[in-house]
Amino acid sequence: MRGVAANRGxxxxxxxxxxxxxxxxxxxxxxEERTLPDExxxxxxxxxxxxxxxSLARNAHAAPAHRGRLASDPHVMVRATVAGGPRPRPRQxxxxxxxxxxxxLTAEDSGEPELLTVxxxxxxxxxSRQVTPSFRYRMRGHEHPTxxxxxxxxxxxxxxxxQEALLNDPDPDVRASAEYWVSAADPAGMGAVFPAPGxxxxxxxxxxxxxxAVLEEALADPEFRWSVAGNPxxxxxxxxxxARDADPAVRERVAARADLDPAVWEVLAEDPxxxxxxxxxxxxxxxxxxxxxxxxxxxxxxxxxxxxxxPILEPCTEPYTxxxxxxxxxxxxxxxVVLRLAAAKCPTLPADLVARLAEDPVEEVRHRLASWHPLAxxxxxxxxxxxxxxxxxxxxxxxxxxxxxxxxxLDHEDPEVRALAAADPTLGRPPVELLTDPDDRVRxxxxxxxxxxxxxxxxxxxxxxxxxxxxxxxxxPTARLHALLDLAxxxx
Numbered sequence: 001m002r003g004v005a006a007n008r009g010x011x012x013x014x015x016x017x018x019x020x021x022x023x024x025x026x027x028x029x030x031x032e033e034r035t036l037p038d039e040x041x042x043x044x045x046x047x048x049x050x051x052x053x054x055s056l057a058r059n060a061h062a063a064p065a066h067r068g069r070l071a072s073d074p075h076v077m078v079r080a081t082v083a084g085g086p087r088p089r090p091r092q093x094x095x096x097x098x099x100x101x102x103x104x105l106t107a108e109d110s111g112e113p114e115l116l117t118v119x120x121x122x123x124x125x126x127x128s129r130q131v132t133p134s135f136r137y138r139m140r141g142h143e144h145p146t147x148x149x150x151x152x153x154x155x156x157x158x159x160x161x162x163q164e165a166l167l168n169d170p171d172p173d174v175r176a177s178a179e180y181w182v183s184a185a186d187p188a189g190m191g192a193v194f195p196a197p198g199x200x201x202x203x204x205x206x207x208x209x210x211x212x213a214v215l216e217e218a219l220a221d222p223e224f225r226w227s228v229a230g231n232p233x234x235x236x237x238x239x240x241x242x243a244r245d246a247d248p249a250v251r252e253r254v255a256a257r258a259d260l261d262p263a264v265w266e267v268l269a270e271d272p273x274x275x276x277x278x279x280x281x282x283x284x285x286x287x288x289x290x291x292x293x294x295x296x297x298x299x300x301x302x303x304x305x306x307x308x309x310x311p312i313l314e315p316c317t318e319p320y321t322x323x324x325x326x327x328x329x330x331x332x333x334x335x336x337v338v339l340r341l342a343a344a345k346c347p348t349l350p351a352d353l354v355a356r357l358a359e360d361p362v363e364e365v366r367h368r369l370a371s372w373h374p375l376a377x378x379x380x381x382x383x384x385x386x387x388x389x390x391x392x393x394x395x396x397x398x399x400x401x402x403x404x405x406x407x408x409x410l411d412h413e414d415p416e417v418r419a420l421a422a423a424d425p426t427l428g429r430p431p432v433e434l435l436t437d438p439d440d441r442v443r444x445x446x447x448x449x450x451x452x453x454x455x456x457x458x459x460x461x462x463x464x465x466x467x468x469x470x471x472x473x474x475x476x477p478t479a480r481l482h483a484l485l486d487l488a489x490x491x492x
Contacts, residue, residue: 001026001488003448003471004481005034010474012039014481017490019043019052031055041066053078060086060397064130068100079104080121085128091371091394092312093129098138101131106144132314133157145171155181185233187211194218202227209233222247229253232289240264248273255279256296258289275301282336290323298341306341306364309390312372329353337362344368351375363387371395378402386417415439422446430456435466444469 004010005018005026015037017023018030030036031044032055044056056062057070058081070082083104085093095101104125109118125131133154140151140162151158152166152174166178183189184207191210194217195201204210205218205227215238218224228234229242230253243254243264252275254260255268268280283295300306331343332353343349344357344365354375360366370376370384371391381400385392386409395401401420409421410431415438421427422434422445430453434446447460447469460470461484470476471484482492 001471001485001490002029003468004484005030006468006472007448007476007481008034008472008474009450009476010481011478012037014478014485015040016043017482017485017492019047020490021049022488022490027052028055032059033061034059035061036066041069045069050075050078054081057081058084058087060088060090062086064094064096064100068096068103071096071100071103076115076121079107080116080124083121083125083128083130085130088393089129090397091309092397095132095135095314096130098135101125101135102142102144102147105147105150129311129313134314140166145169145174149174149177152177152181184208187233191233206231225250226253230256232259236261243268248276251276252279256292256299258287258292260285275299278338282338288323288327291327294323294342294345295338298338306368307388307390308345308368308371312347325349332357337365340365341368345372347373349373349375367391370400374400376400382406385420386412386414389414389416392416410434415442418442419445423449425450427451432456435460440465444472448472448474450475 001018001023002025004014005023006029007014015030016039018027020027023030030040031052036044036056041056041062044052047053053070053073053075054077057067057078059067067082067086070078073079073082082096082100105122107118107121131150136150136153137157139147140158142148148169149171151162155163155178158166163178166174167182169175169178187209188211189209191204191208191214194214195204205224208231210218210228210231210233215228215234218228219238219241225242225245225247226249228238229245229250234242236259239254239257239259240261242250245251245254248271251268251271251273254264255271255276256279260268262285265280265285268276271277271280279299283291297310298306325346325348328343328346328349331339332349333356334340334343340357340360340362341364343353345368349357354369354373355377357365357369358377358380360369366380367384367388370381371394378400379402381395381398382402385395385401403420404424404426406421406424407427409417410427412418412421418434418437418439419441422431422437422442427449430451431446431449434442437443437446443466447466450473452460452473452475454475457470457473457476460466471481
């Protein structure tokens with residue numbers, strides 16, 4: 001049953017049988033671990049069992065619109081699963097459609113507070129990365145205050161007129177949210193008193209305008225100077241003082257600021273510590289905060305740390321999500337590896353520069369491109385798959401990963417690579433030698449290869465070591481798939 005549930009060639013009439021409770025674990029595999037035909041999605045959305053609908057709600061392979069159909073589900077746990085996003089959480093999260101997000105954001109408590117409240121579901125949604133900055137910006141004029149208030153989260157990307165409208169919003173919660181950001185820039189606000197120990201202290205010293213007294217207290221303590229060095233509201237006289245700090249980590253953080261005085265930048269560009277010099281020189285003035293953030297992420301001390309497993313957010317074309325695309329062009333053409341790494345992460349980089357980075361002499365630049373850019377050449381993506389085991393779960397979800405022309409990998413020492421090659425339908429010969437591979441993933445992939453003949457498949461279906469893979473073989477006719485499910489007494 002598990003093999004049939006994974007069979008990409010199985011028609012909807014076969015897959016629908018696996019929604020029966022007797023299918024056991026195969027039913028979860030069907031609803032949660034693969035794409036589904038529309039008829040099966042319809043049946044799952046209407047299925048009477050909550051756990052079946054929740055499986056679709058967390059399916060990372062399902063289209064967001066399909067998952068979004070469960071946003072109004074009668075059971076609170078199904079709605080919460082939609083809000084929480086797919087599991088395991090993909091690196092490249094596909095946002096829910098706007099109307100689905102509005103449905104979740106404007107929902108009211110359904111009388112099941114012992115399970116989850118609406119606010120708890122909203123927290124799940126906010127942490128799921130399914131609510132993008134561009135959605136927040138588009139909702140700045142929405143009729144519902146909960147939705148409209150999200151625009152304050154992209155405060156720095158709003159025009160003065162848009163900020164003023166939110167500060168004068170008729171809803172008190174929206175006004176309070178807008179006033180919070182105004183207070184963050186006011187030394188008489190949250191930074192007026194030295195914060196108590198804990199996360200709040202870290203947040204205030206790193207992010208909010210500080211009164212003169214609080215700033216002096218922080219500058220006097222080596223424990224707090226690193227935080228103040230990166231605080232966007234730290235005044236120029238304090239920044240110049242921190243640029244002479246004895247701790248190179250503090251000076252490096254100053255060197256990463258976007259608002260450096262040219263004289264301070266020149267001093268840091270000649271700093272005795274290499275990382276401080278590099279951080280200053282890699283970005284001559286003028287530079288923006290978004291540009292600095294993009295480079296900060298690439299300033300790993302050890303090149304082995306460059307392997308990026310961070311979330312892939314929406315494209316860097318919005319003013320509040322990333323630097324100007326022209327800056328990325330310059331980075332792609334730079335002699336600085338750090339800047340080329342930053343450029344490789346921009347999914348809107350044009351084709352000519354993608355081709356340039358695909359030939360980059362630094363391996364990590366090529367691998368970063370493979371993981372992030374939709375135009376990365378197939379051979380670049382395959383090379384990253386072979387060389388970067390930690391990236392494989394993400395790359396396997398991408399259509400850019402080659403599934404053909406892999407015969408040269410049949411003897412690879414890594415079983416995950418052999419499994420990818422074993423499934424290649426263009427090998428020219430059935431991969432029979434891999435049917436006895438010591439790794440079960442390789443055996444399953446080889447047994448599912450459509451190059452296998454009907455006679456071989458029948459033999460494999462009767463062997464416990466290969467039966468699951470053989471049942472997933474798209475070469476099996478519909479009648480044979482039905483017959484396999486008949487053996488499990490699944491109703492037609």
